[in-house]
Amino acid sequence: xxxxxxxxxxxxxxxxxxxxxxxxxxxxxxxxxxxxxxxxxxxxxxxxxxxxxxxxxxxxxxxxxxxxxxxxxxxxxxxxxxxxxxxxxxxxxxxxxxxxxxxxxxxxxxxxxxxxxxxxxxxxxxxxxxxxxxxxxxxxxxxxxxxxxxxxxxxxxxxxxxxxxxxxxxxxxxxxxxxxxxxxxxxxxxxxxxxxxxxxxxxxxxxxxxxxxxxxxxxxxxxxxxxxxxxxxxxxxxxxxxxxxxxxxxxxxxxxxxxxxxxxxxxxxxxxxxxxxxxxxxxxxxxxxxxxxxxxxxxxxxxxxxxxxxxxxxxxxxxxxxxxxxxxxxxxxxxxxxxxxxxxxxxxxxxxxxxxxxxxxx
Amino acid sequence: xxxxxxxxxxxxxxxxxxxxxxxxxxxxxxxxxxxxxxxxxxxxxxxxxxxxxxxxxxxxxxxxxxxxxxxxxxxxxxxxxxxxxxxxxxxxxxxxxxxxxxxxxxxxxxxxxxxxxxxxxxxxxxxxxxxxxxxxxxxxxxxxxxxxxxxxxxxxxxxxxxxxxxxxxxxxxxxxxxxxxxxxxxxxxxxxxxxxxxxxxxxxxxxxxxxxxxxxxxxxxxxxxxxxxxxxxxxxxxxxxxxxxxxxxxxxxxxxxxxxxxxxxxxxxxxxxxxxxxxxxxxxxxxxxxxxxxxxxxxxxxxxxxxxxxxxxxxxxxxxxxxxxxxxxxxxxxx
Amino acid sequence: xxxxxxxxxxxxxxxxxxxxxxxxxxxxxxxxxxxxxxxxxxxxxxxxxxxxxxxxxxxxxxxxxxxxxxxxxxxxxxxx
Numbered sequence: 001x002x003x004x005x006x007x008x009x010x011x012x013x014x015x016x017x018x019x020x021x022x023x024x025x026x027x028x029x030x031x032x033x034x035x036x037x038x039x040x041x042x043x044x045x046x047x048x049x050x051x052x053x054x055x056x057x058x059x060x061x062x063x064x065x066x067x068x069x070x071x072x073x074x075x076x077x078x079x080x081x082x083x084x085x086x087x088x089x090x091x092x093x094x095x096x097x098x099x100x101x102x103x104x105x106x107x108x109x110x111x112x113x114x115x116x117x118x119x120x121x122x123x124x125x126x127x128x129x130x131x132x133x134x135x136x137x138x139x140x141x142x143x144x145x146x147x148x149x150x151x152x153x154x155x156x157x158x159x160x161x162x163x164x165x166x167x168x169x170x171x172x173x174x175x176x177x178x179x180x181x182x183x184x185x186x187x188x189x190x191x192x193x194x195x196x197x198x199x200x201x202x203x204x205x206x207x208x209x210x211x212x213x214x215x216x217x218x219x220x221x222x223x224x225x226x227x228x229x230x231x232x233x234x235x236x237x238x239x240x241x242x243x244x245x246x247x248x249x250x251x252x253x254x255x256x257x258x259x260x261x262x263x264x265x266x267x268x269x270x271x272x273x274x275x276x277x278x279x280x281x282x283x284x285x286x287x288x289x290x291x292x293x294x295x296x297x298x299x300x301x302x303x304x305x306x307x308x309x310x311x312x313x314x315x316x317x318x319x320x321x322x323x324x325x326x327x328x329x330x331x332x333x334x335x336x337x338x339x340x341x342x343x344x345x346x347x348x349x350x351x352x353x354x355x356x357x358x359x360x361x362x
Numbered sequence: 363x364x365x366x367x368x369x370x371x372x373x374x375x376x377x378x379x380x381x382x383x384x385x386x387x388x389x390x391x392x393x394x395x396x397x398x399x400x401x402x403x404x405x406x407x408x409x410x411x412x413x414x415x416x417x418x419x420x421x422x423x424x425x426x427x428x429x430x431x432x433x434x435x436x437x438x439x440x441x442x443x444x445x446x447x448x449x450x451x452x453x454x455x456x457x458x459x460x461x462x463x464x465x466x467x468x469x470x471x472x473x474x475x476x477x478x479x480x481x482x483x484x485x486x487x488x489x490x491x492x493x494x495x496x497x498x499x500x501x502x503x504x505x506x507x508x509x510x511x512x513x514x515x516x517x518x519x520x521x522x523x524x525x526x527x528x529x530x531x532x533x534x535x536x537x538x539x540x541x542x543x544x545x546x547x548x549x550x551x552x553x554x555x556x557x558x559x560x561x562x563x564x565x566x567x568x569x570x571x572x573x574x575x576x577x578x579x580x581x582x583x584x585x586x587x588x589x590x591x592x593x594x595x596x597x598x599x600x601x602x603x604x605x606x607x608x609x610x611x612x613x614x615x616x617x618x619x620x621x622x623x624x625x626x627x628x629x630x631x632x633x634x635x636x637x638x639x640x641x642x643x644x645x646x647x648x649x650x651x652x653x654x655x656x657x658x659x660x661x662x663x664x665x666x667x668x669x670x671x672x673x674x675x676x677x678x679x680x681x682x683x684x685x686x687x688x689x690x691x692x693x694x695x696x697x
Numbered sequence: 698x699x700x701x702x703x704x705x706x707x708x709x710x711x712x713x714x715x716x717x718x719x720x721x722x723x724x725x726x727x728x729x730x731x732x733x734x735x736x737x738x739x740x741x742x743x744x745x746x747x748x749x750x751x752x753x754x755x756x757x758x759x760x761x762x763x764x765x766x767x768x769x770x771x772x773x774x775x776x777x
Contacts, residue, residue, distance in 0.1 A: 002703065002705075002718075002738070003703040003738060003750060003755055004619070004702070004703065006755075006759055007758075007759075008678045008679060009679070009762075010606070010678060010679055010680050011766065012762045012763065012766050013679035013680055014679075014680055015765060015766035015769040016762065016765060016766070016769075017680075018769045019765050019768070019769045022769075043683060044677070044683065045677045045678065045679050045681050045683075046676075046677045046679070046680075046681020046682045046683045047679075047681055048681075049681045049682055050679070050680065050681055090743070117548070117549055117743065117744060118549070118743045118744025118745070119743065119744070120726060120744050121549070121744065140743075143701075143742055143747065144742070144743055146729060146745070146747070147726075147742070147743050147744065147745040147747075150726055150728045150729070150745065153728075195701055195740065195742065195747065195748075198740065198747060198748045199747065199748075223677075223678070223679045223681075224679070224762055225758075227679075228758075228761070228762060228765070231765070247758070249751070249754040249757065249758060250750055250751050250752075250754040250755040250757075250758055251740055251748050251749075251750050251751070251754075252748070257729055257730075257747065257748055259728065259729045259730070259731065260729045260747065263728075263729070349622055357686070358686055359683045359684055359686075360683075360684055361672070361684045361686050549723050549724065549744070550721055550722070550723045551721065551722045551723065552720075552721050553720045553721070612719035612720070613719050613720040613721055615719065616702070616718040616719035616720070616721045617721045619702045619718075620702050620704075620718065620721060620723075620741075
């Protein structure tokens with residue numbers, strides 16, 4: 001396939017890996033990839049095995065489903081049991097366990113839940129079913145939130161009255177700051193998410209390099225992208241250079257996508273937000289601006305939500321911060337498996353535990 | 363209800379049942395063993411050892427690109443016989459029909475089964491029909507059981523050893539993608555057809571040429587990954603395959619990238635995975651390639667001693683990863 | 698984070714475009730990439746084209762890989 005296969009070349013990969021080995025002199029270099037798709041790609045292509053011993057790759061909280069707190073899910077499930085409400089969602093959310101059940105089990109119990117591939121499909125459902133209240137679960141990082149803005153714009157233009165969003169969007173750079181501040185983790189460099197960066201550009205990462213001295217590198221998702229990205233990061237670390245650089249120049253630009261940024265600015269404003277496992281991070285989530293609050297499901301369709309309960313032994317939080325590996329969680333592979341997940345890291349296709357289970361095993 | 367639809371009465375054993383059997387089933391599958399329409403078919407077998415298998419088919423939707431549940435019901439079961447090294451001879455067929463099913467649809471499916479059984483040379487000798495109330499079944503469910511005569515194939519009894527080679531008979535993932543696409547729930551248009559086909563011809567050719575085949579499977583639900591895991595489970599050997607050798611059509615590859623699926627886990631209905639004695643792989647490949655359904659046969663890997671019980675993949679960029687059993691339900695990825 | 702595959706723009710209709718990759722096609726919204734032209738590639742995510750792919754940059758990136766590869770080869774050569 002064009003623009004994919006060329007970036008999976010075996011020979012070039014070997015040479016890049018060799019160059020990384022030549023360049024990495026420090027005793028220990030810890031790099032964090034902050035994106036579930038990077039986590040998956042690293043496992044799928046066996047990249048860890050190509051790197052020298054002194055480079056450690058840890059996975060961060062780059063899986064939006066994984067960082068969505070139980071309370072959000074519980075509210076979505078309550079909504080699904082409301083008369084006339086149809087909850088529409090990306091497929092990833094269906095099997096994540098909330099305090100007492102998942103959206104999928106809610107559906108089996110009679111809740112109205114439908115999987116869609118795009119928020120535009122959810123809007124279409126609302127148009128075609130005027131008798132239903134359609135609520136879309138707006139979860140995702142900056143790659144996904146502009147699409148919800150386009151959808152809201154269409155909803156306003158077309159005067160679709162029966163469409164709401166339950167906003168759960170989160171922002172990546174504030175979470176990266178929280179991780180850097182946590183001294184337990186010890187990050188030397190960040191591999192920044194390719195498509196979040198495509199939207200937001202490089203500027204939002206500058207403060208990490210400037211104020212915390214952490215080099216940041218935007219890398220594409222193909223194996224050669226990741227290897228070259230690691231090389232560029234290692235070069236900066238060895239030189240003691242803290243900058244933000246872009247390896248993914250074929251798609252991501254310095255200024256990002258201005259059209260998308262305009263849309264985000266129009267509909268959303270940053271707000272303090274709770275991340276599963278990381279607690280509340282300031283200005284790390286989105287809420288609808290004044291003028292669009294009539295689209296917020298939480299305000300407009302109040303429901304009783306059960307008391308939030310987290311599984312006591314679940315250690316997703318520590319996995320999300322890169323503090324432990326999936327295999328260090330006592331539930332991993334024994335009680336918590338893809339067939340019967342306890343925490344979201346196991347069920348989401350971008351989750352660290354799910355990637356680990358699939359590609360490394362028990 | 364009009365005359366063109368299946369009624370509950372069609373399943374109650376009376377006149378309507380008899381009409382249905384005579385007009386549709388007996389006409390299509392006419393053969394001496396079936397024609398008495400007795401409680402059992404009386405059969406003769408020439409070999410002492412037989413293979414016997416059963417499968418039920420509940421595929422949704424019942425018609426999907428270039429195939430249907432009927433054809434699947436025949437080929438699926440005869441393939442299960444073929445990969446055990448048995449020549450498929452007889453089939454039974456049980457239908458569970460939903461009240462209201464169009465008789466034309468049933469005829470279409472039965473005709474498809476007739477063509478399929480004729481192609482493979484298998485006789486449908488006994489059957490059963492039940493009708494359930496509307497809503498109790500999704501249009502039509504089919505069960506086929508099959509009997510085959512085991513070939514005298516010494517290598518099939520030999521244990522696998524490190525160095526033995528693994529082949530797949532062609533490109534993978536097409537049936538899974540075709541059915542997913544035919545459900546109409548995806549926004550994607552995917553020009554992929556199911557690979558539904560009988561693999562007996564390949565087995566027969568390998569047997570005739572005395573290739574030392576040790577193990578065969580048809581990689582249906584769960585795909586090639588699952589079938590290789592079943593091979594190594596609990597064994598003292600493992601398996602290593604090369605990602606770059608796995609044959610996948612560009613359109614399947616593309617659909618999988620977009621949907622976040624892995625072709626190694628998708629169902630195939632016209633393919634065979636086999637393990638041959640070390641040194642036999644190239645010969646086996648050339649023999650399979652002589653056939654239309656084996657024209658893309660490829661050597662994909664080998665049996666290894668360590669790690670035992672695991673399937674390893676050497677990736678396109680020279681890394682290694684483990685290929686586990688299919689875990690959870692494949693959901694398309696968005697974010 | 699974001700599963701997104703480069704797809705070629707085949708047709709444009711206002712703010713909708715039909716995009717294709719190896720015969721697999723889908724309709725997407727191009728509000729975020731309104732200037733895209735037929736024949737160009739876009740990154741598609743959740744029903745939206747989120748950015749266009751710049752082929753010259755892709756070529757440049759590949760060239761950089763090859764350059765690094767050659768240097769690596771040079772380093773692994775025996776010194777005569």
